[in-house]
Amino acid sequence: MKTSTNVLQQPVLVLSRSYLPVGRITVREAVCLIARGKAEPVIVEHLPCWPVRSVGCVLVVPAQICLTAASVERLWKVPPVTRKELFARDGHTCQYCGAQRHLSIDHVLPRSRGGTHTWQNVVTACASCNNRKGDRTPEEAGLKLRVRPRPPVHPAITFAAKLWAGQEACVG
Ligand SMILES: [Zn+2]
Structure with missing residues (x-):
């Protein structure tokens, strides 16, 4: 039982x-x-x-x-990746530090290194985390994702x- x-x-x-x-x-x-x-x-x-x-x-x-x-x-249906849908999925919160201002799209694996523009590879990031990360992966930049990115449900x-x-x- x-x-x-x-x-x-x-x-x-x-x-x-x-x-x-x-x-x-x-x-x-x-x-x-x-x-x-x-x-x-x-x-x-x-x-x-x-x-x-x-x-x-x-x-x-x-x-x-x-x-x-x-x-x-x-x-x-699962929506296409747009700023609006992405910020909504992430609750308008930087997925690295939790900030809720100056938000932008971050490609977890940078596009310059073959990263795709898909739900599994995009997160909301504040300008400060995005700058710090630059052309690197989160591990290389010493940043940690709060949640693994997934398509909206x-x-x-x-x-x-x-x-x-x-x-x-x-x-x-
Ligand atoms: Zn941040």
């Missing part, structure tokens, strides 16, 4: 309304999407279900949930993550 903490960390596959997979979240995040009417459980035989006990009720979370979200989210997953980070007011 797993403890309830372990249950909350189990993976749940998120499907769009047309049943295309859009990502993976935890049972903890799935509970919140279901409770808010943003997703519905998808019961599939042979796949596990986890009972989650809350005050006075038990919610069963299956291994797959389906979004009930609007068509914009259903048709969501589906809005429903951002929604779930923000909710658990206690930023409910920011969710539109």
Whole structure:
């Protein structure tokens, strides 16, 4: 028997309304999407279900949930790398020092050395960190990335993550 903490960390596959997979979240995040009417459980035989006990009720979370979200989210695709999208992904914060002013795009592996203009190779950096780094890798410049850069995720997953980070007011 797993403890309830372990249950909350189990993976749940998120499907769009047309049943295309859009990502993976935890049972903890799935509970919140279901409770808010943003997703519905998808019961599939042979796949596990986890009972989650809350005050006075038990919610069963299956291994797959389906979004009930609007068509914009259903048709969501990973956006191209732009300043606006990049700063949004990084929360308008320098990924080296945490500064929130004088932001610019930094290519982790510099473009002059074959670095690509892709989500995995771009981060938000302040002018000071960008200057210090110059034409070097973070290791060479003695800088450390706070998070490994990844493509932005589906809005429903951002929604779930923000909710658990206690930023409910920011969710539109
Ligand atoms: Zn910085």
